[in-house]
Amino acid sequence: MSRSSTVAVAYDCLFPYSTGGGERQYRAFADELGRRGLEVDYLTAVQWEGATPVEERFRIRPVTGRLSLYSADGVRRIPAALRYAAALFRALVRRRRRYAAVIVSGLPIFNVFAARLALLGSGTRLVVDYLEVWHRRQWVEYSGAVTGTIAWVLQRAAIAITPLATCHSQLSATRLRREGLRRPPVVSPGLIDGAVDVAAPSPATTPPYVLYVGRHIPDKRVEALPAAVAAARAGIPDLRLVVLGTGPSSDAVRAEVRRVGGDEWTDFPGFVSDAELDTLLHGALCLANPSRREGYGLVVVEANAHGTPVVLVADEGNAATELIDDGVNGVVAPSTRPDDLARAIRAVADGGDDLRRTSRAWYDTAVGTRTIRRTVEGILSALPLPTPAAVKTKEDTP
CATH class of the missing domain: 3.40.50.2000 (Glycogen Phosphorylase B;)
Structure with missing residues (x-):
């Protein structure tokens, strides 16, 4: 050529x-x-x-x-x-x-x-x-x-x-x-x-779980999730936490799980196949990403393709929040404090199937533009x- x-x-x-x-x-x-x-x-x-x-x-x-x-x-x-x-x-x-x-x-x-x-x-x-x-x-x-x-x-x-x-x-x-x-x-x-070929949104899996997907590094602040889920369990007693991936912060995340007494309701599958990831994304109550910085936030799009809402944290370096229409395809928490993240998780739970439908609708519009x-x-x-x-x-x- x-x-x-x-x-x-x-x-x-x-x-x-x-x-x-x-x-x-x-x-x-x-x-x-x-x-x-x-x-x-x-x-x-x-x-x-x-x-x-x-x-x-x-x-x-x-x-x-x-x-x-x-x-x-x-x-x-x-x-x-x-x-x-x-x-x-x-x-x-x-x-x-x-x-x-x-x-x-x-x-x-x-x-x-x-x-x-x-x-x-x-x-x-x-x-x-x-x-x-x-x-x-x-x-x-x-x-x-x-x-x-x-x-x-x-x-x-x-x-x-x-x-x-x-x-x-x-x-x-x-x-x-x-x-x-x-x-x-x-x-x-x-x-x-390109368009993701996934099934129509369905109700969250029972018992419900909060899903994290990604590397465990300080900027991702994965260690904020165990205390947040523990706080959210006050209103959602059977709520679980599933943490995918590994990294330098994995020990800190596990230590937080132990500190809040979360060993019984937290799973660490590590890295999983694409098929397993799709299954977990499709059934999650929400995908939670407490990262302090994101250049875009493709994980928002991937979760919404499954009808799964996303919980993010407001931060001056987090461009992923530009993808969230609050109450339509997810919720942006004001900080990583346990109560703030727990409120966002409970808001997603309260949104139920309607929020899952609007999350998928957001994706269906986005995939065209x-x-x-x-x-x-x-x-x-x-x-x-x-x-x-x-x-x-x-x-x-x-």
Whole structure:
């Protein structure tokens, strides 16, 4: 194919070989670009055993070997981020005139400098996708005073040299402008990766349970849930808690369960299959995510697809709350205090089947407008690129 129809997506992880919101998003970008007839290279690190996997709509190009991305406490390791950025720089220098555009993740921030420097003078358009944008205090809390301040300064510098930025919430858009972005970012309508084929909403399973899905790291504040469920059990005596995933905070979560006497009503299945996850999502009273920060909040969409309402916590770094219509598809608690979260859980229980129907209705509306397809359309329109004729997708079908 010609340069005009060849695009690269650059991120150090790739779903399903590693899991997370960013992994799923960038894979979906590559899939959608390939579906439109573009030739797509996915520039990543090795995360699989044996030969490089073959994908239908894009080519996986490992630019570096396997990386140890996170420290024991769940913080991104700087050496791994630097190693990937250096490898990305070398790969883009070699192919600097092959690509019409490169879409690179703005996290870790070193990616931006590597891509910008490698592509200078090449004519290749650079798009930096910002999953999240942090202010200085967040960086300091995440990485410590010295490292966090340096990271914040680097973020500001990266934003200043970003030619075209994309993001996925009004929170991130506002922060990008405050941190020095020189032109308005492209704000995506959403990140839904096609319609989910699930059964119609049904009543919550008996006994009811609150479900958590995700990694156990400090920013997710999973340890707030046991006390909240214990408080909610005053009005819902048979309520249970199901905690999926693991991570650096798992011991703290288990300690909280013991502290509130929750061993008899808490389950820790760890990581489960997709089929098991669907079953748990479909039957949960609610999905609770007390995270302090989210760049988008795809878990809201996934739960609502099953008719399951979502309980979130208001926080200045939590863009997922933008997806909640209070009392329609979930409830936003004002804090992680047990009484606040318990009130939100009880409100969901009081909403009953009507709230489950409106949660699914919210999803049915969103799946027509808040999609990866619409987001990719916005990116291509902002470049713009001469692209092959788009391939017909489900969303084109009447």
